[in-house]
Amino acid sequence: YINFLLCARNNSSSGQQAFLLENVPCNAASCHAAGRMFHIHWDQSDLGAVHNAAMATFFDIYEDGILDMLVLSQADGKKDLIVHALKNNFEADAYFVKVMVLSGLCSNDCPEDVMPFGVNQPGPYVMYTTVDSSGDLKNASAGQLSQSAHFSLQLPYTVLGLGRSANFLDHLYVGIPRQTGETEIRKQEWTAIIPNSQLIVIPYPHDKPRSWSAKLYLTPSNSVLLTAIALIGVCVFILVIIGILHWQEKKADDREKRQEAHRFHFDAM
Numbered sequence: 001y002i003n004f005l006l007c008a009r010n011n012s013s014s015g016q017q018a019f020l021l022e023n024v025p026c027n028a029a030s031c032h033a034a035g036r037m038f039h040i041h042w043d044q045s046d047l048g049a050v051h052n053a054a055m056a057t058f059f060d061i062y063e064d065g066i067l068d069m070l071v072l073s074q075a076d077g078k079k080d081l082i083v084h085a086l087k088n089n090f091e092a093d094a095y096f097v098k099v100m101v102l103s104g105l106c107s108n109d110c111p112e113d114v115m116p117f118g119v120n121q122p123g124p125y126v127m128y129t130t131v132d133s134s135g136d137l138k139n140a141s142a143g144q145l146s147q148s149a150h151f152s153l154q155l156p157y158t159v160l161g162l163g164r165s166a167n168f169l170d171h172l173y174v175g176i177p178r179q180t181g182e183t184e185i186r187k188q189e190w191t192a193i194i195p196n197s198q199l200i201v202i203p204y205p206h207d208k209p210r211s212w213s214a215k216l217y218l219t220p221s222n223s224v225l226l227t228a229i230a231l232i233g234v235c236v237f238i239l240v241i242i243g244i245l246h247w248q249e250k251k252a253d254d255r256e257k258r259q260e261a262h263r264f265h266f267d268a269m
Contacts, residue, residue, distance in 0.1 A: 001036060005056040005069065018047045018056035018071050046086045047071065054081060057153035061085055065096035065196060067159065095166055095195035099126045100157035101144055101174055104204035104212075115213070116204050120145065120156045123177040124201075128193070132165040162195055169193035174201050174212075188212045 001023035009016040021038040031037040041047075047056075050071045058067040069086040103118030110116045122145035129139040142158045162169075175187035188209040193199060198217040205211060 003058075004038065005058060007053050007056055015051055016053055018050060018053040018069075020044055020047060050084050052076070055153055058155060060098070060155075060159065061087065063198075065098065065159065066090055067155075070153075094164055095162040096159055097128065097162060097169060097172070097193060097195060098157055098159050098198040099144075099172070099174065099201065100198070101126070101176065101201045101203065104202050104206060115202060117202060121176070122146070124158075124203075125173075125175045126158045126160065127173045128160060128169045129171045130162070130165065130167055130169045132163065132167070138163075138165070157198075166195055168195070172199070174203075176203050176206065182207075190214055194218065 003023050004021040005018060006021065007016055007018050020041045022041060023036055024039045026032060026035050026037045028037060047053075047069070050073050052075070053071050053073050055072040057070050059070045060066065061068040061070075066088050068088045071084040071086065072081045073084060074081055100120055101124035103121040104116050105118040106114075106116045124144045125141065126144065127139065127141035129137065132138045140160050142160060144158045145154055145156070147154060170191065172190045172193045173187060174190075175185065178184065178186050184207070186203070186206060186209055188201075188203075190199070194216065196218070200215045200217070201212060202214070203209070203212045
């Protein structure tokens with residue numbers, strides 16, 4: 001569920017501060033029909049330390065799928081804005097997928113055999129369907145750059161949370177706006193998308209969705225490193241056991257050879 005960042009001013013003071021609105025289950029009668037509500041975190045220490053906040057937005061600074069915060073503030077008596085980066089220390093075994101839909105355009109006529117990347121365009125729609133750990137069908141959708149107003153400060157990509165389900169995405173749909181009067185839907189589907197990855201979609205040409213291409217980039221996480229360390233540890237443990245058993249077997253063979261040699265000498269006497 002989507003959270004919000006906003007800047008609010010206290011009427012009793014001249015200072016302005018950024019606040020986090022968390023999307024939580026509804027516990028009041030006024031939002032019973034929607035089922036969700038926004039809970040304001042008034043005592044957020046990191047946001048409270050930034051005085052005279054002018055704007056605030058989410059941004060994935062470390063490219064790990066966890067959205068951090070960027071806050072712009074203005075010092076007293078100065079016109080220049082100061083950028084504050086606040087790291088999100090939330091650590092959980094949650095998965096995500098990040099999708100960026102490019103424009104697929106060139107500044108001039110595209111040269112032959114050159115894939116036009118372009119820039120991220122406003123308006124694309126992204127949706128996925130998958131099966132969670134309990135076997136239930138799960139889907140989610142979001143739009144990219146839904147607002148083009150001045151100082152909207154939206155993410156240049158779409159981040160979709162997958163929860164704690166590490167299953168592959170069964171279907172990922174990407175659609176872009178169509179021209180006025182056009183009836184054909186511009187939508188393409190990709191299957192078996194790996195969690196904790198970034199998908200860059202190049203919708204070229206726009207009117208031929210089957211020709212669209214996508215580039216998948218994996219985002220390594222701490223779990224990959226821990227898994228590698230655990231695998232190496234298990235391999236070393238198995239090698240130690242094999243070495244001990246081999247050494248014991250070699251000692252037993254040497255003992256049997258000595259016994260055979262003594263028995264041969266005794267028979268010869």
